[in-house]
Amino acid sequence: MTDPRRRVPRTDALLADPRLAEAQRVLGRELVKSVIAAAQQAARAGEIAPERVADHAVATLPRTASGLRPVLNATGVVVHTNLGRAPLSPAALDAVVAAGGATDVEFDLATGRRARRGRSALAALARAVPAAGGVHVVNNNAAALLLTALALAPGQEIVISRGEMVEIGDGFRIPDLLASAGARLREVGTTNRTALADYTGAIGPDTGFVLKVHPSNFHVSGFTSAVAVRELAGLGVPLVVDIGSGLLAPHPLLPDEPDATSALRDGADLVTASGDKLLGGPQAGLLVGDAALVERLRRHPAARALRVDKLTLAALEATLVGPPPPVARALRTDVAALRARAQRLAAGLPDAEMVDCVAAVGGGGAPDVALPSAGLSLPERYAAALRAGDPPVVGRVEAGRCLLDLRTVAPDDDELLATAVRACSSRACSS
Numbered sequence: 423m424t425d426p427r428r429r430v431p432r433t434d435a436l437l438a439d440p441r442l443a444e445a446q447r448v449l450g451r452e453l454v455k456s457v458i459a460a461a462q463q464a465a466r467a468g469e470i471a472p473e474r475v476a477d478h479a480v481a482t483l484p485r486t487a488s489g490l491r492p493v494l495n496a497t498g499v500v501v502h503t504n505l506g507r508a509p510l511s512p513a514a515l516d517a518v519v520a521a522g523g524a525t526d527v528e529f530d531l532a533t534g535r536r537a538r539r540g541r542s543a544l545a546a547l548a549r550a551v552p553a554a555g556g557v558h559v560v561n562n563n564a565a566a567l568l569l570t571a572l573a574l575a576p577g578q579e580i581v582i583s584r585g586e587m588v589e590i591g592d593g594f595r596i597p598d599l600l601a602s603a604g605a606r607l608r609e610v611g612t613t614n615r616t617a618l619a620d621y622t623g624a625i626g627p628d629t630g631f632v633l634k635v636h637p638s639n640f641h642v643s644g645f646t647s648a649v650a651v652r653e654l655a656g657l658g659v660p661l662v663v664d665i666g667s668g669l670l671a672p673h674p675l676l677p678d679e680p681d682a683t684s685a686l687r688d689g690a691d692l693v694t695a696s697g698d699k700l701l702g703g704p705q706a707g708l709l710v711g712d713a714a715l716v717e718r719l720r721r722h723p724a725a726r727a728l729r730v731d732k733l734t735l736a737a738l739e740a741t742l743v744g745p746p747p748p749v750a751r752a753l754r755t756d757v758a759a760l761r762a763r764a765q766r767l768a769a770g771l772p773d774a775e776m777v778d779c780v781a782a783v784g785g786g787g788a789p790d791v792a793l794p795s796a797g798l799s800l801p802e803r804y805a806a807a808l809r810a811g812d813p814p815v816v817g818r819v820e821a822g823r824c825l826l827d828l829r830t831v832a833p834d835d836d837e838l839l840a841t842a843v844r845a846c847s848s849r850a851c852s853s
Contacts, residue, residue, distance in 0.1 A: 429472035430465045433458055441480045449487045457483055494839055496817040498795055498827025500752045501785025505816065507698040507705070508785075513744030514703065514737040521736035539729070543739035547708065550670050550742050553686040556716030558709040559697075559738065560728040563666060564590065564599055566694035566707030570662055571603035573722040574715070575630025579608040581659075583616040585648065586635035590786065596635060596664075605630060615647045621654060631660040631691075636667075636680050651680075655689020660715060663690040667787030668701035668708065675753055676700070679788050682710050691715055697738055699785040702747030704737040706730055752829055753783070753793070760796040760828045767828075767840055768798055772847045775799045779820075781829040797827040800843070807846040815842045 436442055436458045437451075446454045461479040465472045485492075495505050510518070521527070530537035538544070540559065547557045560566050571580065580600055587609065589595045597607055608629070610620035621632060632654055654661050669681035679700070682693045692715050697706030707728075709716060719725060730738075741747050746754075764776040781795040800817075805824040808815035817826040831839055 430462050431472065431475050433462070436462075436476055436479060439476050439480075442476070442483075445480070445483050449483065453487055454479075454483070492813050494813055494815045494835060494842070495830045496797070496815055496826035496828070496839065498779060498781035498793075498797070498818065498825070498829055499784035500749055500781065500793070500830055501699050501783060501787060502830070503785055508702045509748045510704065510737055511702070511741060511744055511747040514740040514747065517736040517740035517744075518733050521732045525732055525736075527732040527735065540732075540735035543735040543742075546739045546742040547710070551682050551686070551710045553683050554693075554710035554716075555713035556711065556720075558716050558720050558725075559730050559735070560707040560709065560725070561730050561734070562698075562705050563664070563668075563694055563696040563707045564594065565728040566709050567596070567664060568599055568603055569707075569719050569722060569724055569728055570631070570692065570694065570709070571600045571605045572724050573719045574660060574662070575600075575603070575605040577604055577606075578630035579606045579624075579626075579628045580630055581608045581610060581621060581624045581632045582635065583611045583620070583648065584609045585611060585613050585616055585646075586633075586637060588635055588637050600633075614645060616649055617647065618649050618653050621649065621657065625657055625659055629659045631662050632657060633662045633664065634690075635664045650688070651685050651690050652688040660691040660712075661689065662692045662694065664694045666696060666699070667783075667785065668696040668699040668703075670695070670701060673700070673753075676783070676788050676791060678790070682708070686711060696785075697734075697741075699787055700749060700783070701741065702749035703741030704734045706734055706738055748832065751832070752781075755829055757794045757796060763828050763833065763836060764796040764798055767836060771798070771840060771843050773800050773804070774843065777825070779825060779827055781827050793829060795827050795829040797825055797829075798843070800824040800826065804843070804846055808842055811842045811845060813838070813842070815839060 442454055458479045461475045464470045464478060465475050470478050493505060495502055501507050528537060528539040544557050548554060560569055587597050600607060608624050610616060610624045634651060634654060651663055663685045665680040665682060665685060667679060669679055671683045672681050673679060682695055685693045690711060692709065692711035695708045697703040697708055709719060768774040768776040777797060777799040779795050779797050781793040783791050802819055802822055802824050805817060805819050808817060817824050
């Protein structure tokens with residue numbers, strides 16, 4: 423009997439298939455060849471018929487040449503760090519595509535000479551924080567703090583409350599970050615209580631600056647006290663405030679979340695923040711504040727190593743001047759509208775029930791804020807099956823059920839979500 427593996431098509435024949443030839447143009451030859459090799463191996467293992475190799479290869483081609491896969495975030499965590507934090511707005515995505523080619527990012531078309539890098543994005547940031555005399559952008563908020571320490575406290579002390587010596591995720595800690603810049607940390611107060619006298623008693627000739635860090639990813643309650651920004655202003659040394667989550671102005675839904683404008687008006691000399699959290703833009707570290715201090719940071723040699731690329735600048739500008747990004751939409755969505763969507767979806771889906779639930783801000787911001795929400799409750803077995811779908815749907819398992827929270831699903835994606843649930847129910851998921 424002829425070995426069926428001999429009927430597996432050759433690679434060159436498969437590469438000549440018009441569908442796979444077009445895929446090579448879009449995805450590249452090597453990537454397509456790797457997909458073909460996987461399909462051939464599946465045929466040799468008896469998982470598919472040799473005659474189905476080409477069709478299988480076409481069906482398993484990735485949509486892009488990147489290994490990153492778009493997913494539907496149905497977790498209810500608005501700024502989900504493991505899912506890329508803030509999803510970009512259509513305006514920001516269009517700006518990234520437009521910036522993908524040659525641009526005038528550092529070129530003056532009128533004079534034909536070099537210009538300030540990212541000047542239009544910086545101007546947009548300055549307009550968004552009018553209380554700032556100067557603005558600068560680096561590649562994330564940790565980089566903003568690192569650059570600040572390098573420029574303002576080399577070999578000097580940074581005065582910081584013990585209650586603000588935070589870990590920012592994945593084992594990275596603010597104290598270690600600052601110490602790596604060659605600064606010494608001068609801890610004041612206790613874990614739960616710090617007073618103004620603790621700061622004034624620590625300031626001396628070796629003080630580079632006072633740092634106030636918002637503990638955005640945890641909350642300490644009970645017998646506690648902290649010193650407000652306005653009380654720390656005017657101590658004779660620069661006051662740097664790390665607000666973390668990226669609010670540029672007060673937000674009505676997040677009254678306890680610090681923002682850059684308020685911090686500057688209260689006397690902060692420099693504020694650092696993230697661009698990819700509550701601002702809803704790309705990953706970036708925002709530095710706003712005193713013009714002379716910002717310029718000092720901008721001219722530091724390390725600023726070159728920490729600068730952002732043209733794609734980030736384009737996305738940041740579009741986020742600042744364009745329509746509200748998805749994060750803003752998710753935060754302000756009315757719970758009644760979420761319930762109506764959930765009821766409509768549940769009525770047409772097997773195993774689904776509409777449920778009230780609670781969403782979260784996420785991204786290390788507003789840990790005490792509970793966002794009333796609504797979604798779909800499904801048997802727990804759906805959770806893994808939905809993650810294995812195309813596109814993957816990521817929900818959360820709660821009380822033995824798979825919960826799909828609609829606060830983090832755009833209304834335009836409702837049908838995509840419904841299709842994913844139907845596909846899951848038609849497979850072994852429903853057995």
